[in-house]
Amino acid sequence: MAKSKLLDDEVLEKPFNKNTFLRIAGYLKPHIKAIALILTLIGITSVIGLLNPYLMKQSIDNYISRGDIKGLTVLVLVFLTLNIISMICSRYRISIMSKVAKNILYQIRQDLFSHLQELSIDFFESRPIGKILSRVIGDVNSLNDVIINTITSIVPDSITLIAIIIILFKLHARLAIIGLIILPFLAVSLFTIQVVSRKRWQQVRKKFSTANAYIHETFAGAKVVKAFVMEDDTCNTFLDLSKDIRRVWLNAIRINNALWPVIDASWGISMALVYWYGIKLLNTGGITIGLLVAFTGYIGMLWQPIINLSNFYNSLISAMAGAERIFEIMDIKPAIIEKPDAVEISEIKGEVEFRNVTFSYDKERDVLKNVSFKVEPGETIALVGPTGAGKTTIINLIARFYDATEGKVLIDGRDIRDIKLKSLRSKMGIMLQDTYLFNGTIADNIRYGKLDATMDEIVNAAKLVGAHDFIINMEKGYDTEIKEMGNRLSVGQRQLIALARTIIADPHILILDEATSSIDTHTEIMLQKALEKVMENRTSFVIAHRLSTIRNADRIFVVDDGRIIEMGSHSELINLKGLYYNLYKSQHEAMEKIS
Numbered sequence: 001m002a003k004s005k006l007l008d009d010e011v012l013e014k015p016f017n018k019n020t021f022l023r024i025a026g027y028l029k030p031h032i033k034a035i036a037l038i039l040t041l042i043g044i045t046s047v048i049g050l051l052n053p054y055l056m057k058q059s060i061d062n063y064i065s066r067g068d069i070k071g072l073t074v075l076v077l078v079f080l081t082l083n084i085i086s087m088i089c090s091r092y093r094i095s096i097m098s099k100v101a102k103n104i105l106y107q108i109r110q111d112l113f114s115h116l117q118e119l120s121i122d123f124f125e126s127r128p129i130g131k132i133l134s135r136v137i138g139d140v141n142s143l144n145d146v147i148i149n150t151i152t153s154i155v156p157d158s159i160t161l162i163a164i165i166i167i168l169f170k171l172h173a174r175l176a177i178i179g180l181i182i183l184p185f186l187a188v189s190l191f192t193i194q195v196v197s198r199k200r201w202q203q204v205r206k207k208f209s210t211a212n213a214y215i216h217e218t219f220a221g222a223k224v225v226k227a228f229v230m231e232d233d234t235c236n237t238f239l240d241l242s243k244d245i246r247r248v249w250l251n252a253i254r255i256n257n258a259l260w261p262v263i264d265a266s267w268g269i270s271m272a273l274v275y276w277y278g279i280k281l282l283n284t285g286g287i288t289i290g291l292l293v294a295f296t297g298y299i300g301m302l303w304q305p306i307i308n309l310s311n312f313y314n315s316l317i318s319a320m321a322g323a324e325r326i327f328e329i330m331d332i333k334p335a336i337i338e339k340p341d342a343v344e345i346s347e348i349k350g351e352v353e354f355r356n357v358t359f360s361y362d363k364e365r366d367v368l369k370n371v372s373f374k375v376e377p378g379e380t381i382a383l384v385g386p387t388g389a390g391k392t393t394i395i396n397l398i399a400r401f402y403d404a405t406e407g408k409v410l411i412d413g414r415d416i417r418d419i420k421l422k423s424l425r426s427k428m429g430i431m432l433q434d435t436y437l438f439n440g441t442i443a444d445n446i447r448y449g450k451l452d453a454t455m456d457e458i459v460n461a462a463k464l465v466g467a468h469d470f471i472i473n474m475e476k477g478y479d480t481e482i483k484e485m486g487n488r489l490s491v492g493q494r495q496l497i498a499l500a501r502t503i504i505a506d507p508h509i510l511i512l513d514e515a516t517s518s519i520d521t522h523t524e525i526m527l528q529k530a531l532e533k534v535m536e537n538r539t540s541f542v543i544a545h546r547l548s549t550i551r552n553a554d555r556i557f558v559v560d561d562g563r564i565i566e567m568g569s570h571s572e573l574i575n576l577k578g579l580y581y582n583l584y585k586s587q588h589e590a591m592e593k594i595s
């Protein structure tokens with residue numbers, strides 16, 4: 001992919017959106033007790049923190065100045081005890097907090113995942129899998145900081161900040177004004193730094209995501225890269241991307257480094273002003289030494305909540321985009337909705353009927369146009385026709401991956417929209433072109449078609465499709481890990497395993513999208529035999545690419561431009577001398593030329 005195309009990634013941040021924030025906050029509700037406990041613990045540590053300078057004042061003014069060692073010892077003990085309690089509370093709070101945050105993330109991820117399972121096929125077909133993955137993993141994780149900060153920062157830090165300011169004014173109003181005079185300047189500088197810093201870090205994340213996408217792409221397309229001798233070019237592009245990352249990262253670090261000098265300078269100026277005016281007051285007897293010490297102590301405590309609050313705003317804005325992307329998916333209504341009064345079906349005969357079915361994926365162009373047919377139980381139907389004619393769409397509608405826009409699809413005379421989805425699909429065996437095998441053993445992969453299958457059933461299914469022999473010839477037989485085999489499983493072997501998986505649940509209706517990829521003659525014969533066997537006594541629909549499959553079918557449906565234009569057996573259609581005859585002739589001629 002061209003580098004410029006990679007640069008424009010997703011929006012990484014969004015302005016604050018109250019509704020999104022409230023939706024995140026909604027996830028806190030079930031943990032209200034734990035959160036109350038966390039807030040109590042924070043309350044205790046904050047109060048102890050706020051008491052410290054006051055205790056200092058008391059010790060200086062009441063005990064040190066009078067030489068009261070006993071009183072001072074008691075006060076020191078109180079001070080120590082309080083601070084030990086504060087430390088214990090802090091540790092406890094951190095451990096509960098991380099548990100609560102983990103549980104909330106778990107819940108969001110669970111909700112998102114189960115919602116994704118309900119979404120229809122077109123959702124997955126219209127989005128790259130990588131993007132969906134990044135929602136489930138990345139975006140959910142990015143909420144972690146916001147959840148933790150919402151609880152541990154926004155409420156307690158705001159209260160602490162206000163409490164310190166009130167205490168400072170209570171201690172000495174004029175001294176407070178002098179001490180806090182720098183605050184508005186600090187607020188403006190902090191805000192500016194944070195905004196610039198956020199933008200720069202956003203740049204860094206964009207560059208990283210671009211580089212990740214590029215790495216993923218070059219590795220996934222490693223064969224193509226090598227075939228076109230593009231290694232050097234690929235390395236150069238990656239070098240450019242790395243340089244870009246270094247540049248924006250240094251930029252971001254530079255602005256981050258400005259943060260502490262600004263805070264230190266503000267604190268220094270504030271302290272200098274307090275000491276300057278405080279000592280003047282001391283000389284005139286306006287305040288005590290203890291008060292001055294306590295005052296500087298409180299000023300010192302002012303900065304942390306300010307930094308926390310400004311950080312919170314930053315992480316909130318960054319997480320907002322992730323949260324919105326998560327909720328955007330959660331708000332997509334599944335295209336296939338089960339009727340509340342849908343029924344279970346137990347035994348079916350396997351009659352399939354299309355009654356005046358019209359279908360459009362995008363509500364603009366009809367892909368199937370008034371299609372009607374009736375297939376008897378046990379019949380094998382081969383769907384043939386030019387590319388884009390609508391063959392896959394027909395099987396998509398039988399499996400109810402989509403609903404007909406107009407008309408009805410019926411099984412045993414019953415509208416499939418009146419049948420429970422699970423019940424409907426359990427009667428069907430569907431094998432698509434890309435025979436996807438999951439990580440796990442061969443046995444696991446076959447069992448996927450019937451989760452409670454015994455080993456005997458697995459072996460029988462493999463025997464039925466003719467996969468048993470090559471499986472037991474492997475070192476670990478049925479326990480061979482698909483991952484271990486890597487590419488050593490041939491296309492044909494993969495198809496046989498997938499066929500065993502399709503057949504293990506003994507489906508009444510079989511839907512097969514025959515793979516176009518060429519396989520050797522031996523495997524082809526094996527597959528053909530396997531298919532013949534499994535199709536016996538089942539209603540079968542095959543998008544057929546092989547002549548042998550087509551000739552063995554009971555009937556052939558010739559699909560063209562969303563219509564079934566010819567229907568009949570091989571010899572009937574040959575005699576008809578229509579589209580099928582032409583397709584057959586051209587394929588036959590091509591085969592003869594090759595041989």
Ligand SMILES: Nc1ncnc2c1ncn2[C@@H]1O[C@H](COP(=O)(O)OP(=O)(O)OP(=O)(O)O)[C@@H](O)[C@H]1O
Pocket residue numbers: 122125361362367385386387388389390391392393394
């Ligand atoms: N998810 C989709 N969204 C929008 N249009 C689609 C979608 N899937 C298929 N189409 C369009 O519907 C038409 C029929 O496609 P379909 O996949 O059913 O054809 P096909 O006969 O199976 O073709 P092929 O032999 O190439 O697989 C095509 O024009 C295709 O572009």
